[in-house]
Amino acid sequence: MKPLLSLLLLATLLLVPSPALATSAADTVTLDGVTVRVRPGTEQVVTVNHTKGHHARVTFWSRSGQRWEKRFAAGDGRIGYGGLVRAKRRVQGSGRTPLGTFRMPWAFGMHHQKDAWDPSYRKVRTGDYWVLDNQSDHYNRYRNKQQGGFRWRLPASDPNGSERLQDYPVQYEWAVTTSFNSNQVKQRGGAIFLHVNGSGATAGCVSAPRWFLKRLMRRLDQDRKPVIAIGR
Structure with missing residues (x-):
């Protein structure tokens, strides 16, 4: 092969983008400009790349061998009306979305379980x-009012009001929980999910178009230890 042709071929190969390399358990990886802290065994990632205002690009990735590959993305994702904030500085009621990488331990929604969905899914029922x-030992937990232990009668407008899940049939048609504030620090807030878009910004969650969540539900697998990474 002629030297000039060899140089052109090399330059072409260098310009062709390739999927991100997978990392070791202790490392991080950058996907769509978002830094992801990879858990041991993690093979599925959702990245949230803030674009403008309360908008974000939400992308689902999976690991194939030693590489991370983009499976699908939505440009019309949403974040909280209060913007982004470091997780440890978040305050309940601020409307801010926490930055960082969080586990996605299970999902819930308005539909009955489907065979194609991960068994961790839970259907919302009356009273959930x-x-x-902030006075409850069950702070930032899913609980039915019949179980007691929290002031479920408080209105949503009250600083200690809880979310009645059936009040959000559009947003919570499908929702995937995150591990944000899993240690139940009071006044930090909770109920930070990945859910279906509403009419505008969220109150601190990440949301994506309905088609994105519907497609995601068929792919999330707790055996692959999925995480969500939220960046600027």
């Missing part, structure tokens, strides 16, 4: 709440 009562 996400507890945001």
